[in-house]
């Protein structure tokens with residue numbers, strides 16, 4: 074059997090993370106979802122147009138791939154830009170509860186994020202709608218979310234205890250949990266003017282195994298599954 078390799082950095086050692094065995098690349102820190110995302114970007118990301126590609130809550134490995142693809146058009150972003158001391162270019166301050174305050178309509182080529190949407194307070198549909206409005210026609214939106222329940226649920230109550238959030242949403246700082254049963258229905262209205270790219274045309278089960286990603290990420294809705302959309306028209 075050929076040893077698995079991280080497609081983001083070439084690393085071949087994987088360490089444990091919490092209760093999960095051999096999931097984190099010891100060289101770049103990537104998880105399964107970052108390696109899947111990186112494979113898709115390496116093989117099927119749209120060519121640069123000069124417009125920004127905005128990467129929210131940037132991870133080291135994914136950042137490296139995006140910078141090699143988009144150079145100066147790569148823009149890391151976060152609601153707390155100071156959280157990225159390793160980043161050697163400025164991190165933009167963007168609050169995804171109000172994307173249109175930061176991103177003009179059809180001004181970016183792409184938006185990239187992994188395990189972010191479950192943290193954003195407020196109305197999810199509005200956040201996604203405004204994010205998608207910022208993407209130029211032909212541009213892309215690629216992301217990963219965790220699934221913690223069968224059906225969507227959320228609660229913005231700032232008085233809710235950390236323990237209760239952990240129990241309901243899978244982590245103390247999550248405001249929602251995405252449901253395996255209704256996820257695509259839930260986000261669908263925000264993506265009516267987009268085409269969903271089917272990833273089994275881009276990545277095989279063998280590719281995932283070779284990148285230390287569970288094959289179920291391709292065949293089911295899991296916390297490592299990548300969603301990739303291209304914008305067809307303005308609305």
Ligand SMILES: [Zn+2]
Nearest residue numbers: 079082098101
């Ligand atoms: Zn790596």
